[in-house]
Amino acid sequence: MKYLPLSTAVLLTVSATAAHAQFKLQQIASLPANMGDTASGAGEITSFDSSTNRLFVTRSHTDTASGVNYFDLSNPSNPQPLGFIDFSNVLGSGASQIFSLTSVAADPAGRGFGVASIVPKVNTPAGGNYRTGLIGIFDTASGTILQTLDVGYHPDSVTFSPDGSRILVSNEGEYSVVPGSNQRPGSVSVVDVSGITALNKGTAIPGLSAAQVNTLDFSSANLNGLRAPGVSLPGAGGSETMVQAMEPEYVSVVGNRAFVSLQDNNALAELNLSTMTWSSVRSLGTITHSVDALTDSKALQTHTVAGLPMPDNIAAFTTGGKTYIASANEGDARVDNTGDATTRDDIRVSDLGKPGFPAYDGDTPLDPALANLRISRMNGDTDGDGAINVITTFGTRSISIFDAENGNVVWDSGNLLETYIAANDPTHYADNRSPQKGPEPEALTIGEVDGRTLLVAGMERSNHIFLFDITDPAAPAIQDFVLGSDTFLRPESINFISAADSPTGQAMLVVGFEGDGTRATEGLVLFNIATTLIPEPSVSMLALGSLIAGLRRHRR
Numbered sequence: 001m002k003y004l005p006l007s008t009a010v011l012l013t014v015s016a017t018a019a020h021a022q023f024k025l026q027q028i029a030s031l032p033a034n035m036g037d038t039a040s041g042a043g044e045i046t047s048f049d050s051s052t053n054r055l056f057v058t059r060s061h062t063d064t065a066s067g068v069n070y071f072d073l074s075n076p077s078n079p080q081p082l083g084f085i086d087f088s089n090v091l092g093s094g095a096s097q098i099f100s101l102t103s104v105a106a107d108p109a110g111r112g113f114g115v116a117s118i119v120p121k122v123n124t125p126a127g128g129n130y131r132t133g134l135i136g137i138f139d140t141a142s143g144t145i146l147q148t149l150d151v152g153y154h155p156d157s158v159t160f161s162p163d164g165s166r167i168l169v170s171n172e173g174e175y176s177v178v179p180g181s182n183q184r185p186g187s188v189s190v191v192d193v194s195g196i197t198a199l200n201k202g203t204a205i206p207g208l209s210a211a212q213v214n215t216l217d218f219s220s221a222n223l224n225g226l227r228a229p230g231v232s233l234p235g236a237g238g239s240e241t242m243v244q245a246m247e248p249e250y251v252s253v254v255g256n257r258a259f260v261s262l263q264d265n266n267a268l269a270e271l272n273l274s275t276m277t278w279s280s281v282r283s284l285g286t287i288t289h290s291v292d293a294l295t296d297s298k299a300l301q302t303h304t305v306a307g308l309p310m311p312d313n314i315a316a317f318t319t320g321g322k323t324y325i326a327s328a329n330e331g332d333a334r335v336d337n338t339g340d341a342t343t344r345d346d347i348r349v350s351d352l353g354k355p356g357f358p359a360y361d362g363d364t365p366l367d368p369a370l371a372n373l374r375i376s377r378m379n380g381d382t383d384g385d386g387a388i389n390v391i392t393t394f395g396t397r398s399i400s401i402f403d404a405e406n407g408n409v410v411w412d413s414g415n416l417l418e419t420y421i422a423a424n425d426p427t428h429y430a431d432n433r434s435p436q437k438g439p440e441p442e443a444l445t446i447g448e449v450d451g452r453t454l455l456v457a458g459m460e461r462s463n464h465i466f467l468f469d470i471t472d473p474a475a476p477a478i479q480d481f482v483l484g485s486d487t488f489l490r491p492e493s494i495n496f497i498s499a500a501d502s503p504t505g506q507a508m509l510v511v512g513f514e515g516d517g518t519r520a521t522e523g524l525v526l527f528n529i530a531t532t533l534i535p536e537p538s539v540s541m542l543a544l545g546s547l548i549a550g551l552r553r554h555r556r
Contacts (some may be wrong), residue, residue: 014075021450022534023479025467025509025527028077030488032523033057033512035081036067042069043522044492045157045512047224049106049114049140050501054418055079055510056114056140057524060101068104069115070143076526085143087118087136099123101158109164112199114140117155117169118148130184135191137168137208139201147204149191152215153184161253166273167191168258170248183244187217188260188271189253214276218246223278230283231267232308232378242316246281252316252325258327259404263313263332267316268325268407282407284309286379287329289396290415292422292434293373300413300422300429303370307331307396308379313444313493316404319453323404324473326455328444330393333376344517346374346394348435361387371433385484399457399466401473410473420481421462428484430462438462446470447496449507450531454479456509458491465491465511467529482527488513488522504528 031412033043042059049056055071070087080155090507091097099119106114133155137146152171159168173186192212193205200206216222228242249263258271260500262281270279286542287309290302305399311327318324333346341347342356350371358377380390400411422429429544430439445459455468455476465482507529515522 003391004334005091015076019533020530021452021469022467022469023449023454024454024530024532025456025480025482025520026530027525027527028504028508029079029526032520032522033073034059034092034519035068037303041203043488043512043524045103045493046493046510046512046524047104047106047114048495048497048510050497051110051112052140053503054082054106054140055524056085056106057512058101058103058104058116059084061097066098066101066118068114068138070140071524075510079524079526083143085116085138085145087116087145088117088386089285090136091143096254103159105158105160105167106346107164107193108160108162109115110165111196112140112201113146113205114138115149115167115347116528117158117331119154123298127356133171135167135189137205139199141374142201144202146199147206147208149210149213150288151189151191151213152187152217156248156258158182159251159253161273165194167193168249168251170260172247172249173244174247179256184383185217185219185243186246186248186262187215188248188258189213189215190258190271190273190276214277216271217243218278218281219243222276223281227276227321228281229265230285231262231281232265232283249311250313251512252314254289254316254318254323254404256315257323257404259314259316261327263330264334265310266308266310268311268327268402270354270404272392273411275534280407284311284402284407286390286392287396287398287400287409289393289398289412291373291393291438292395292418295372295432295434300419301369302418303367305370305373305375305391305393306380306397308376309396309398309400310394311400312442315444315446315455317446317453319471319473323405324410325402326444326446326470327400327402328441328457329396329400330440330442330460331393331399333374333394338546342422345377347377348375348494349375349391352388359387361385362389362391366391374436391436394493395437395440395501397441399441399444399455399468401470402485413474413476417457417466417476418460420466420478421459422502423466424481425483427437428462428464428486430459430528432460437461443494443496443511443556445496447498447507447529449499449529454495454529456496458494458511460490462490463489463491463513464511465494485513485525486524487521487524491512506530513552 156172169189286306309329312330380392438463439459442460461483467480493512495510497508
């Protein structure tokens with residue numbers, strides 16, 4: 001009998017294997033968001049208050065009621081409607097004076113209050129008679145409205161800094177095409193709530209007044225000499241000043257840095273919360289990408305073009321000691337209401353060369369398959385002669401990760417989203433949207449589960465949800481994919497609830513669907529994020545395999 005060497009015997013005793021985590025989305029509940037009011041317009045934006053286990057959901061319908069619905073999530077598999085916080089009278093004359101209630105956020109520090117952003121109706125523009133937007137502060141336990149504060153024009157989203165010390169509002173100052181109107185400046189309002197330690201229930205929050213609100217637009221005083229080369233100023237054919245044209249869409253905070261998506265300007269800005277000045281305003285340039293531009297077949301047919309990322313939702317995060325910004329590159333074109341196609345920012349490829357449209361002067365002939373593709377009339381003129389040289393789309397149908405220090409692209413999904421949907425759920429492939437912006441990534445959030453950084457993105461037009469592991473920002477990997485829904489449509493927001501805050505003790509997601517205008521397609525879907533450990537051979541086991549193979553060869 002021959003004995004194996006000691007080193008070999010040791011290898012044979014090794015049976016442990018390494019494992020990597022695989023994350024899955026497990027649906028635990030779905031529900032209408034409108035609490036029976038079929039005209040409510042509910043479900044778009046959600047926020048969870050861990051101190052009360054309540055979920056707050058925007059509800060906005062002009063002339064009926066604008067406010068916040070709230071639900072009990074103590075048992076997430078069976079959410080219960082609790083009530084409605086009615087902001088209809090905050091302007092003094094009923095809901096007819098409110099254009100929309102755009103966003104809601106609950107205090108992450110657990111002090112028992114939340115905030116909603118409110119857009120008044122645009123008043124007669126003669127003489128510049130506009131009203132700034134509002135935020136409404138409410139008690140998360142009772143639903144009582146505590147007070148309102150003025151912010152900038154057309155507040156689009158509201159959030160807290162992670163430590164709860166500040167409320168941040170992106171005031172879009174949305175483009176107006178009313179003849180004779182003066183464009184309102186876009187801005188970010190920062191509300192200092194660091195001095196609030198507890199609520200005096202039923203009254204205004206002590207120490208919170210207009211003095212705590214700091215609204216910063218893009219005027220020279222706030223830019224402090226900063227230049228923004230290449231940033232798009234699209235309104236009125238680019239004739240607006242920078243202060244008029246900038247349109248903040250979404251804010252995400254890391255430490256004392258607030259990152260702001262300027263969707264219509266195809267840019268990202270950074271606000272220094274210590275000095276209250278803009279640190280940078282960076283153009284995102286173009287990303288070469290492949291698109292499907294045909295509506296006559298479910299088969300994906302790709303064509304390479306340039307694209308303006310123009311992100312909607314962004315999320316800043318830190319990993320490996322570096323800060324990054326993830327973006328959902330939806331794209332957005334300013335479209336006027338005159339009905340004149342020659343005054344639109346977006347045109348069809350087939351319009352090029354027609355009267356009132358720019359000519360095409362590219363190096364390669366136009367592909368007939370691109371005829372219906374919507375492109376920018378203001379971008380792609382590389383030699384300044386007024387003709388389009390490079391076909392450029394609004395949005396890139398992708399998700400990007402940028403280095404926050406220099407704005408460089410660390411990773412872009414390219415046409416992964418479109419091709420993955422076409423291959424895995426062709427029934428819900430948004431073929432009719434191919435000439436527009438494809439599946440249209442819009443909703444996005446980032447959270448940490450079991451030490452891994454996860455990104456979740458929602459496709460507004462195809463209704464799909466993607467789950468990525470982005471622990472390595474340069475090499476994200478798809479973890480899960482939720483098939484398109486025929487019940488709830490157009491995911492508008494995704495709310496991550498950490499395991500520490502979740503009533504299940506497991507990380508959760510709440511997806512808010514804005515619907516297609518029928519109200520029946522608005523709603524909420526709740527998911528658990530489940531972790532499965534996938535075994536993989538350890539180094540020792542691989543060595544054992546090699547040893548066995550060698551012994552077999554030796555025996556032969």
